[in-house]
Amino acid sequence: MKKPRAKDEYDFARARRGAVVPVPAGKTRITIRIDTEILDWFRKQVNAAGGGNYQTLINEALGRHIDQKEKTLEDTLRRVIREELQRAKRGAR
Numbered sequence: 001m002k003k004p005r006a007k008d009e010y011d012f013a014r015a016r017r018g019a020v021v022p023v024p025a026g027k028t029r030i031t032i033r034i035d036t037e038i039l040d041w042f043r044k045q046v047n048a049a050g051g052g053n054y055q056t057l058i059n060e061a062l063g064r065h066i067d068q069k070e071k072t073l074e075d076t077l078r079r080v081i082r083e084e085l086q087r088a089k090r091g092a093r
Helices: 036-048 054-070 073-092
Strands: none
Touching: 036 054
16 A cells, blocks of 8 residues: 655645744844853753743843943943942941
8 A cells, every 4th residue: 555645645735935933023033053052051041940932041142242242441430430339338337
């Protein structure tokens, strides 16, 4: 007995190639290679939090990294001075 092929059982005449789930606006689907240790760390963070999406965590981490890189030296110095002044005030009490 001949085993039926998929095209014998299903009609793919109206099928379309591509992702099953559409990409939301403002997002871009990519393929990226990440070190296994890095990916494992993000997955562990999601598991420790009780669920979520490791891709979202990676996206947030990259966003924070970019924000830090875009800050100027002046911004960093002002932040450090504010923090030190607050510590000094607390120490003077």
